Amino acid sequence: GQQLNQSPQSMFIQEGEDVSMNCTSSSIFNTWLWYKQDPGEGPVLLIALYKAGELTSNGRLTAQFGITRKDSFLNISASIPSDVGIYFCAGENTGNQFYFGTGTSLTVIP
Amino acid sequence: NAGVTQTPKFRVLKTGQSMTLLCAQDMNHEYMYWYRQDPGMGLRLIHYSVGEGTTAKGEVPDGYNVSRLKKQNFLLGLESAAPSQTSVYFCASRGIAYNEQFFGPGTRLTVL
Numbered sequence: 001g002q003q004l005n006q007s008p009q010s011m012f013i014q015e016g017e018d019v020s021m022n023c024t025s026s027s028i029f030n031t032w033l034w035y036k037q038d039p040g041e042g043p044v045l046l047i048a049l050y051k052a053g054e055l056t057s058n059g060r061l062t063a064q065f066g067i068t069r070k071d072s073f074l075n076i077s078a079s080i081p082s083d084v085g086i087y088f089c090a091g092e093n094t095g096n097q098f099y100f101g102t103g104t105s106l107t108v109i110p
Numbered sequence: 111n112a113g114v115t116q117t118p119k120f121r122v123l124k125t126g127q128s129m130t131l132l133c134a135q136d137m138n139h140e141y142m143y144w145y146r147q148d149p150g151m152g153l154r155l156i157h158y159s160v161g162e163g164t165t166a167k168g169e170v171p172d173g174y175n176v177s178r179l180k181k182q183n184f185l186l187g188l189e190s191a192a193p194s195q196t197s198v199y200f201c202a203s204r205g206i207a208y209n210e211q212f213f214g215p216g217t218r219l220t221v222l
Contacts, residue, residue: 004152031209042114042200042213043153050209088152092209096141096160097168100152 006089006101013079014109021087021104022073029091032065032072033098037086046087047074079108112136114214116201122220123191131186131217133201141204142184143168143211144176146197153200159184191221 006023013019023032031050035043047058049065049072056063062075072091076083089101114135123129133142140161145153145168155168157176165176173195175187184203188195198218202211 006152033209033211040216042202042215044213045210048208048210090153097155097158098143098209098211099169100145100154102150102152 004089004091004099004101006104008104009102010105010107012107012109015079015081017079019076019079019083019106020073022071023089023091023101024071025091025099026070027091027093028069029093029099030069031092032063033090033092034061034063034072034074035088035090037088037103039085043088076106079106081108081110084108114201114203114212116199116214116217118217119215120218122222123188124222125192127191128187128189129191129219130188131199131201131219133184133186133203133214134182135184135201135203135212136182137203137205137212138181139203139205139212140181141206142178143202143204144174144184144186145200145202146170146195147200147216148197156186156199191219193221195219196221 034046037043047063053067054065060077086103090098117132143158144156159178162181177185201214204211
């Protein structure tokens with residue numbers, strides 16, 4: 001299967017700090033998605049990106065679709081305790097299949 | 111509007127037993143997916159369906175079968191469970207126009 005490399009694996013930050021994580025692939029994707037998963041629940045979509053170079057914001061979250069179509073990043077500004085969770089990137093190819101990264105575990109210290 | 115629901119939430123099986131996981135969605139979505147999530151490995155696609163009566167293999171299909179007899183339901187079957195199938199299973203659905211998948215709450219399966 002296609003591998004999505006997500007980094008960092010985990011982050012411990014102070015409340016109020018900005019966060020940045022990224023995802024790279026050996027393959028080109030048509031769509032990049034970013035999800036957040038809370039313990040014991042399914043992933044919830046945060047941001048969807050549909051075009052190379054696209055920069056999209058959702059509140060304090062900003063994500064970009066890399067121009068090579070092989071990478072994407074997610075930034076969270078002014079982190080708050082409820083940002084704690086695991087963040088996943090996902091890429092979609094022309095075969096209607098989604099491939100997920102291994103996740104970034106975020107801990108926010110009040 | 112319940113979204114995507116999964117039953118059961120938890121299950122413990124013995125090696126060799128069979129079971130079926132049920133996923134239901136009330137959003138009239140065409141596409142449905144079954145994933146497994148293991149520690150440190152993210153979500154991996156098992157099987158998916160692009161419409162009623164259709165199924166296709168994903169990244170890790172071995173040991174699983176699926177059926178989509180009704181548009182709103184997607185069943186995942188394990189004919190002979192193995193310890194390697196201990197995992198958390200997530201179902202997801204999406205409409206045709208968007209690539210936004212909606213996930214169910216998951217089923218935690220342990221095979222002893």
